[in-house]
Amino acid sequence: MTNTMTWQSGVSQAPVPPLADGMPLLGSALPLMNDPLTFLEQQYLKHGPVFTVKALNRRFTVLAGPEANQFLTAAGDAHLSGRYTWATFADEIESKYFLAAIDGEPHSRMRKILKKPYSRTAIMEQLPTAVTLTRTLLADWQPGATFVVFPTIQRLIGEQIGRLLLGSGPGDYFPDFVLFMRTLLNAVLGQWPKISLRLPPYRRAKARVMQLAADMLASHRAQPKSADDGDLIDYLLAASADNPDMLSEPELLIGALGPYLAGIDTAAGTTSFLIYALLKQPETLARLQTEIDAVFAAGPLTADRLRKMPILHATAQETLRLYPVAPMVPRTVIEPFTFAGCQLHAMEPVMAATGVAHFDPRIYRDPHRFDIDRCLPPRQETRQPGAFAPYGFGAHTCAGAGFAEVLIMLTAATLFHELEFALADPAYQLRRTYSPSPAPDKHCRVRVVRRRG
Ligand code: HEM
Structure with missing residues (x-):
């Protein structure tokens, strides 16, 4: 695909974007609530890369498709900002430098501070430890046991992230995190009323999460390590000496969380979508297990070995494409512009629907099918301009993308090397739940069949 779509800064005589399908009063609230990505994909096919959505009392303009992703990458930061949406989040956690809510020089300074501890290298250097840790966490997954995939994997990932980046996992605080994050994100994104942030269960969860952050800082201060030997918190504590304004005590607490x-x-x-996709496609799982078994037979999983696992990498990429967990990112217009022949005005709320391009049939052959070969030579469909944006775009692109990708790959490799699974209900067809990130619903359950090897 080539980019034939143009954009221009400033106000012009161009018309406002067309209105997406909807009902009187409700607007598009129902399809947006039930299956937002499918709704936006359909509206993209009907209206093109820009359209306005009304849902009850909300109204926002959607930028979608590969054309939008190219615009967002090239000029998104000059015309759009996330700070108006994320200000509520930042206020609630009393942070002046919450990454998603700041732009410009403070943002790039904070990104520079976080670059090293959040990097792909940081986790690559710990790969054998990370695999051992994952094996330990899987030790009590006994044959015959059945579990709901998403909450179980959520707990596993929580422990891994904590122990690899922060020195310890969330332990008993885990349910507090889930409640805190779900309530705050839904309130910030307008899915739940702001009053949710005043309810006692949320206030209690927030207090406990903040207490955990304070405890983590205290324990790191009691046993200081240099930034080179330590984890993210050691690194932040060391960096606070050079950046006292930006890494004050409240910001250190948020940095630790x-x-x-x-x-x-x-x-x-x-990772949950990946498990579902593989259990539904045994021939792909067999290809992956052949690669994983050969690598584990050769010795511990090192960075060099992981880099030579094309099937594992393609499986992770295809999961991120078909099941994007952050398929849209909220923004507000800060500089007016025309895009695809439509005018967008200052302070207009925008949803950058980066995930819609993942289903464009001009780019992806049979786009709704899980097909890892599309990510491998010779097809490499994700490499076309604007085709693949699971981590967002521009200055605010995911700071943990490299870390996340390696974490997902090492977890999948360890899970499918150690254990054989089956869907508890082989007829189960994926349904998503939104918290607000999409995940397989509670009926996506898996049984441990046996320990392998
Ligand atoms: C599959 C896993 C992940 C996906 C798909 C993902 C996706 C995203 C997306 C779409 C954004 C917003 C980009 C934007 O607004 O343009 C984001 C931001 C961010 N992510 Fe991730 N993320 C993942 C995992 C992680 C992990 C594991 C970490 C940290 C260890 C992380 C840290 C961050 C941070 C700090 C930001 C804010 C960046 C900024 O505003 O400058 N993410 N992520």
């Missing part, structure tokens, strides 16, 4: 807030639901949702 950051990987949980951004990483648990996203990485757990993706």
Whole structure:
């Protein structure tokens, strides 16, 4: 595909975007609530890459498709900002430098501080430890046991993220995290009323989460390590000496929680979708297991070995394409522009529907099918312009993308090397639940058939 779509800064005589399908009063609220990505995909096919959606009292303009992803990558940061949406989140956690809510110089400074501890290299260096940890966490998954996939994987990913980046996992605080994150994100994104943030269960969960962050800082201060030998918290504590304004005590608390807030639901949702997709496609699982078994037979999983696992990498990429867990990111227009022949005005709320391009039949052959070969040579369909954006775009693109990808791959490799699974209900067909990130619903259950090897 080539980019034939143009955009231009400023106000023009161009018309406003067309209105998406909807009902009187309700607007598009029902399809948006039930299956937002499918609804946006259909509206993209009907109206093109820009249209306005009304849902009850909300109204926002959607940018979608590969054309939008190319615009967002090239010019998104100049015209759009996330700070108006994320200000509520930042206020609630009393952060002045919450990454998603800041732009410009403070944002790039904070990104630079976080670059090293959040990097792909940081987790690559710990790969054998990460696999051993994952094996330990799987030790009590006994043959015959049945579990609901998403909450189980959420807990596993929470422990992994905690122990690999923060020195310890959330342990008993895990349910508090789930309640805290779900309520806050839904309130910020307008899915739940803001009053949710005043309810006692949420306030209790928030207090406990903040207490855990304070305890983590205290234990790291009691046994200080250098930034080179330590984890994310050691790194932040060391960086606070050079950046006292940006890494004050409240920001250090949020910094210590950051990987949980951004990483648990996203990485757990993706890993859960991956498990579902493989159990539905035994021939792909067999190809993956052949690759995994050969690598594990050669020795511990190292960075070099992981880089030579094309099937595992393609499986993770195809899962991120077909089941994007952050398929849209909220923004507000800060500089007016025309896009695809339509005018967008200053302060207009926008949803950058980055995931819609993942289903474009001009790019992807049979786009709704899980097909790892599309990510491998010679097809490599994800490499076309604007085709693949699971981690967002521009300055705010996911800071933990490299970390997440390696975490998902090492978890999948360990799970399918150690254990054989089956869907508890072989006839189960995927239904998504939104928390607000999408994940397989509670009927997606898996049985441990046997320990392998
Ligand atoms: C499959 C897993 C993940 C996906 C699909 C994902 C996706 C995203 C997306 C779409 C954004 C927003 C980009 C935007 O607004 O343009 C984002 C932001 C972010 N993510 Fe991730 N994420 C994942 C896992 C993680 C993990 C594991 C971490 C940390 C360990 C992390 C840290 C962050 C941070 C700090 C931001 C804010 C970046 C900024 O505003 O500058 N993410 N992520």
